[in-house]
Amino acid sequence: MKMIELSTASKPLSAYAEKFNDETVVLTMNGKAIAIVTDIKDIDPESLALSTNPEFLAIIQNAREELKKGKKLSLEEMKREIF
Incomplete structure (x- = not known):
């Protein structure tokens, strides 16, 4: 750098x-x-837009905090929730 x-x-x-x-x-x-x-030749426009979007970053931060607190679903639980 x-x-x-x-x-x-x-x-x-x-x-x-x-x-x-x-x-x-x-x-x-x-x-x-x-x-x-920085070089962005290998970054698609959607990823670039999301990486600087405050709303998306807040969603990711919230998910990380929930995971730390043990709030998570297994794949099977996720399937039951969705289907």
């Missing part, structure tokens, strides 16, 4: 993206991370 301070960047972001290929580039402003530039 490379870090670039925007106030000192001497090239367009596209030049940095080409230089670092598959590496993630963290853009900083006043030393704080504000954005990343």
Whole structure:
């Protein structure tokens, strides 16, 4: 992972993206991370959209919390619930 301070960047972001290929580039402003530039050539648009959707992320977080609390269904229980 490379870090670039925007106030000192001497090239367009596209030049940095080409230089670092598959590496993630963290853009900083006043030393704080504000954005990343990363390769998405192997990511489908739906996965990208879901990975940044607050509602979807809340659903996933809720499911993880329920699992930690032991709230889960076996495959057989799931089948009975659905069918």
